[in-house]
Amino acid sequence: MFITLFLHGFNLQAQKPLINADSSSKCDFDTYKLDLLVKNDSLYKATRLLNEAITFSKKYNLKPTEAKSYNALGHVLAKMSNFKTAASYHNKAFKIYDSLNHKKGIDLSLSGLLYTYVYERNYKKFDSIYPKAEAVSKALNSEIYFINLEYKIKKDYFSHNNESMLAYSKMGLEALNSTDFEKLNYSKSYRSEHLKENLFQSYQYHSALAQVKLSSFNASGYDLLFSINEDKLKASLGTDVNSYRKLATFNYYKYLYYTNNIKNLDSANKYLLKSDAYKYKALVNVETRNNRNGDLISKIINAEQELKLSNERRNQNAKNSQIFLISTIITSILLIIALFIFYWYFKARRNIVQINKALTASNEKLMAVDKDRLEFFSILSHELRTPIYGINGLATLIDQESDDTKKQSYLDSLKSSSNYLSILIDNILQANRLKFEEKNLRLKPDKIEKIVSHVLSTVVIAAKNKGLELNVHIDSSDANEYILIDKVAFSQILINLAYNAIRYTKKGSITINVLEQERTNNDVTLRFEVKDTGIGIKDEHRAIVFSAFENKTFLHKNSSGSGLGLYIVKTLLKSHDADIDFTSTPNKGSCFFFEIKFKLSKAIEQTARTSTLPKRDVRVLVVDDNKINLLITQKNIEKVNGFSCETIANGRQAISIVKQKDFDMILMDINMPDMDGYEVTKHIRMFNPHIPILALTALNSAEISNKAEVAGINQIITKPYIFEDFKAIISAYSETNENYCSIIDRAAI
Numbered sequence: 236m237f238i239t240l241f242l243h244g245f246n247l248q249a250q251k252p253l254i255n256a257d258s259s260s261k262c263d264f265d266t267y268k269l270d271l272l273v274k275n276d277s278l279y280k281a282t283r284l285l286n287e288a289i290t291f292s293k294k295y296n297l298k299p300t301e302a303k304s305y306n307a308l309g310h311v312l313a314k315m316s317n318f319k320t321a322a323s324y325h326n327k328a329f330k331i332y333d334s335l336n337h338k339k340g341i342d343l344s345l346s347g348l349l350y351t352y353v354y355e356r357n358y359k360k361f362d363s364i365y366p367k368a369e370a371v372s373k374a375l376n377s378e379i380y381f382i383n384l385e386y387k388i389k390k391d392y393f394s395h396n397n398e399s400m401l402a403y404s405k406m407g408l409e410a411l412n413s414t415d416f417e418k419l420n421y422s423k424s425y426r427s428e429h430l431k432e433n434l435f436q437s438y439q440y441h442s443a444l445a446q447v448k449l450s451s452f453n454a455s456g457y458d459l460l461f462s463i464n465e466d467k468l469k470a471s472l473g474t475d476v477n478s479y480r481k482l483a484t485f486n487y488y489k490y491l492y493y494t495n496n497i498k499n500l501d502s503a504n505k506y507l508l509k510s511d512a513y514k515y516k517a518l519v520n521v522e523t524r525n526n527r528n529g530d531l532i533s534k535i536i537n538a539e540q541e542l543k544l545s546n547e548r549r550n551q552n553a554k555n556s557q558i559f560l561i562s563t564i565i566t567s568i569l570l571i572i573a574l575f576i577f578y579w580y581f582k583a584r585r586n587i588v589q590i591n592k593a594l595t596a597s598n599e600k601l602m603a604v605d606k607d608r609l610e611f612f613s614i615l616s617h618e619l620r621t622p623i624y625g626i627n628g629l630a631t632l633i634d635q636e637s638d639d640t641k642k643q644s645y646l647d648s649l650k651s652s653s654n655y656l657s658i659l660i661d662n663i664l665q666a667n668r669l670k671f672e673e674k675n676l677r678l679k680p681d682k683i684e685k686i687v688s689h690v691l692s693t694v695v696i697a698a699k700n701k702g703l704e705l706n707v708h709i710d711s712s713d714a715n716e717y718i719l720i721d722k723v724a725f726s727q728i729l730i731n732l733a734y735n736a737i738r739y740t741k742k743g744s745i746t747i748n749v750l751e752q753e754r755t756n757n758d759v760t761l762r763f764e765v766k767d768t769g770i771g772i773k774d775e776h777r778a779i780v781f782s783a784f785e786n787k788t789f790l791h792k793n794s795s796g797s798g799l800g801l802y803i804v805k806t807l808l809k810s811h812d813a814d815i816d817f818t819s820t821p822n823k824g825s826c827f828f829f830e831i832k833f834k835l836s837k838a839i840e841q842t843a844r845t846s847t848l849p850k851r852d853v854r855v856l857v858v859d860d861n862k863i864n865l866l867i868t869q870k871n872i873e874k875v876n877g878f879s880c881e882t883i884a885n886g887r888q889a890i891s892i893v894k895q896k897d898f899d900m901i902l903m904d905i906n907m908p909d910m911d912g913y914e915v916t917k918h919i920r921m922f923n924p925h926i927p928i929l930a931l932t933a934l935n936s937a938e939i940s941n942k943a944e945v946a947g948i949n950q951i952i953t954k955p956y957i958f959e960d961f962k963a964i965i966s967a968y969s970e971t972n973e974n975y976c977s978i979i980d981r982a983a984i
Contacts, residue, residue, distance in 0.1 A: 269307050277282035281311045291398065299340065302331035306344050309351065318355035318919040325351060339422045342371050346379045349386045353393070361390055376420045378427075381407065381434050388441045397448045406444030411435050429471070436471035439463055440481065447488055454496040458487055473768035489559040520935060561951065599727040653955070669749050676724060676810055677940075678718035680836040683761065684709055685751060689722075689957060690747070704744035718759065718833035723953070728807050729763070731800040732827055743768025743824070758835055764828045772823040781805040781815070852879040853969045854897065858889040858915065859904040859931065864954075868902060868931060875962050876965045878969075887912035890918045902967060903931040903948065905939070920947040927968040 238684060255902070272281040285308040289430045292301035309324035325347040333341030344366035365387060365821050372380035383916035390402035411612045416431045427433075443460035450456025468485065472478035487510040493503035521918040553560075626649060631647070636642050687709060698705045729747070736745045746766040751885045753760040772780060808815055811831050819825035855878055865882045872880040881898075883889045886907050893901070930943055930951045943951055 244701040261344075266307075270905055278311055278315055282308065283310065298331055298335060299337060302328045302335075302337070302340055302344070302408070305331070306340070306347050309347050310744075313347075313351045313354065316354075318351050319358075319818055320850045322348060322360075324356075328587045336376055338371065339377070340778075342368075342375055342377050342379050342422050345371060346383055349383055351384045356393060358390060358394055361386075375422070376418075377422045378416065378419050378430060379422050379431075381410065381414075383498040383786055384410075385434060385437050388438065393439055393443070394889060400441055400447060401445035404438045404445060404886045406441065408435070409437065421921075423680075431468070433471040436463070436468050440468060440485070441457045444484070444488070452491055454492070454497060457488070457492050457496075460485075460492075466805070477517075479513045479517035483510045483517060486510035486513065533534055543655045639789075676721040678719040678721055678834075679719050683712075684718070685748060686720065686722055686726055687729070687749060689960070690726055690733060691959070693726075693730055694733045694737060698735065698745055701737060701740070702742065703737060703740055705946075706744055706746040708746070709749040711757075712751070717836045719836050722808050722812065728804050729765070731804050732765040735800050735938055736765055736769065736825075736829075740767045740769035740824070752830060758832050760830055760832045762828060762830045765827045766824065768824040771823055772817070773823055780817070852877055853899045853967070855880045855900045855902060856889065856893065856898045856906075857882045857902045857931075858886065858912070859883075859902075860884050861904070864904070864931075871958060872902075872962060872965070874958070875965065886912070886915040889915055891925065901926060901966065902931050902952075902965075903941075905930055905964055912948070913942055916946040916948050927970065 240243075244794060247306045268394070269281060269285070272278075272284070284306050288304040289301060290302060290307070292298070305324045306328035308330065309321040310319035312318075312324065325344050328347070329344035331343060332344055345364060348363060348364055349361060349368055352358070365383065368383050369380060371377075372383060384403060386408065388403050389399055391397070391403065409432060411434060413890045422443060440461065440463060443463060446459055447456045463485070465482070465485065469478070469482060473489070485507045489505050490506040493499045493506065497503075592649050633642055633646065676731070684828065687707060691705065691707060695705055733745060733747065745765075746764070748762075748764040748766070750764070752762050753758060781804070785798075805815055808829055808831075813829050813831045815827060815829040817825055818828040857865060857872070857880060859868065860866045865884065869880045869882055872878050881896075883892055886909055888905075889901075903912040903916060906914075912930055912932070919928065925949075927949045928947065932949045932951060934937070940951060949968065952961060952965065
């Protein structure tokens with residue numbers, strides 16, 4: 236009775252929660268308590284407590300505790316022979332430990348997987364992770380190294396690989412003799428008792444079996460087997476589920492020795508009886524486990540039978556009161572039907588009224604949207620026709636005018652109309668593109684002064700034509716300091732803001748300010764302001780200023796515009812992790828401002844390289860099916876000092892001429908009828924992988940950039956372009972291609 240009470244109290248102590256938590260941020264996972272439950276075969280209780288631990292750790296986001304709970308639950312399920320589920324929990328633990336870079340946790344979870352796979356007889360998966368598991372344990376100087384080695388030896392035993400079992404057993408014995416277990420970095424929170432001795436007995440046992448088998452059961456192979464102390468071996472096996480089976484095998488091998496080699500039947504019978512006794516105990520253990528499962532099944536069956544009897548009694552009672560119930564049910568059904576008819580009638584009437592109201596509201600909304608669309612396209616038609624009319628008229632005036640001064644004035648206006656038309660079309664395409672894809676910035680080193688200067692050159696004529704003064708202020712910075720910036724996207728932001736200011740200003744000035752707000756060693760924060768002295772914006776219009784198609788309030792007789800510019804500005808600034816705001820006073824002007832943090836990049840000093848080869852022009856091949864485009868590109872190239880040009884209007888002919896002649900650079904159109912620029916580039920790259928190929932195209936999107944990169948195109952130059960930018964790009968590629976040019980020149984010599 237005393238022993239029973241003691242064990243009962245001991246078991247109750249083991250059932251306490253596995254997590255002792257003072258708060259949601261601090262907790263302690265009781266590994267010893269869990270191992271005690273498993274040792275006592277209280278697997279159901281262990282499973283319940285582990286599920287509570289998982290719930291607690293998830294609630295308070297305690298990732299290490301969650302991983303430890305998963306790993307422990309995998310070990311418990313493996314003890315129940317539920318290997319598939321056990322492996323899944325070990326893998327969950329491994330992923331969490333790996334994300335936390337928790338080396339000891341990784342060590343334990345990999346060891347748990349090895350245990351599961353070896354007893355599941357899944358040797359393929361075992362072999363795939365064993366080297367990694369041993370490498371982790373060895374690096375940590377952990378006791379798990381020796382436990383994993385024991386799993387490897389068991390795997391060889393189960394798969395009858397006696398040579399490998401003997402080799403690893405001997406290696407384990409040597410490692411045990413040379414290792415001080417007091418100096419190991421234990422992965423568990425406590426040290427297992429007699430771990431070294433138990434491992435020694437296991438290694439020695441498997442080594443002895445391997446020697447017997449490899450000696451074909453000759454007397455010479457039994458030396459190690461007979462040197463093993465059976466009592467020590469039995470003590471080392473502890474709660475191993477296969478303990479009696481191992482002891483039975485141990486004595487059976489001795490029986491074979493005395494039967495086949497010594498011919499001593501008395502000793503042989505002695506060990507055979509011991510082997511059979513251990514086999515019987517092993518069978519009793521299996522039967523006990525099966526009986527325990529049988530008891531659970533019996534309880535379930537009894538519960539089902541009691542439920543069946545209860546249902547039969549209920550049915551009998553129902554029959555006894557059937558006569559009384561029939562009249563009640565009929566009356567109730569008729570009443571319910573009547574109630575349902577009235578309910579659905581009134582509900583249907585109410586739904587019809589609501590549907591009619593919704594249809595009326597939807598129709599009004601669609602009519603308003605249609606009206607807005609018609610108004611937008613009317614404005615857009617006006618916006619497109621105005622610059623086109625100006626371009627046609629100015630071209631006629633230039634043709635008819637003989638005065639050079641007036642011609643230059645007409646040319647300036649022609650450029651302004653062309654720039655405005657290009658920006659308007661870009662805005663329309665950009666608005667549609669930004670609606671369906673995220674803008675990816677292409678950051679390259681550049682100076683903010685250079686970009687602002689480009690913006691001024693684009694809008695200066697438009698400001699001049701309205702008689703507006705255009706002012707710029709940029710805070711000074713280091714001459715060698717560059718910022719990483721997407722020139723095209725950022726220029727579009729400033730150009731739209733500047734054109735917007737010009738559009739809504741009748742007289743006065745437009746001012747662009749670039750002010751340094753904050754600086755560190757790696758980045759600088761700049762504030763950009765675009766001020767005007769225009770009509771201003773009322774407070775009630777603030778909410779719709781940046782909405783596409785909705786800011787038509789501003790498109791009145793005092794101004795014009797498509798209503799897309801500010802929407803595109805706000806959308807592009809999101810890609811820069813920035814936002815825009817404004818201050819405004821009606822009839823006095825507005826100030827739009829935003830801040831962007833740029834990464835700093837020092838300018839790379841270019842060292843002059845001398846060449847012993849004679850200088851010559853850079854030979855450029857232009858491929859385009861449009862004759863006007865060919866003429867414009869050719870003239871622009873010939874303006875660059877040291878460049879010569881040859882043109883071709885067909886993709887297939889381009890491949891042929893590149894094979895025949897030596898070119899230093901190719902400018903390639905994308906859309907061509909017989910073979911597009913991507914295909915032409917791919918063919919050229921097959922025999923000439925080094926020559927720079929630049930795409931000249933009016934297309935501009937992330938998809939185009941990706942296809943160009945895959946085809947082998949070095950860079951895209953978007954048409955229309957500014958000549959100075961075009962010159963800088965082709966000059967840069969001619970410099971970086973110096974080695975390629977030198978190879979061609981030597982071949983020509």
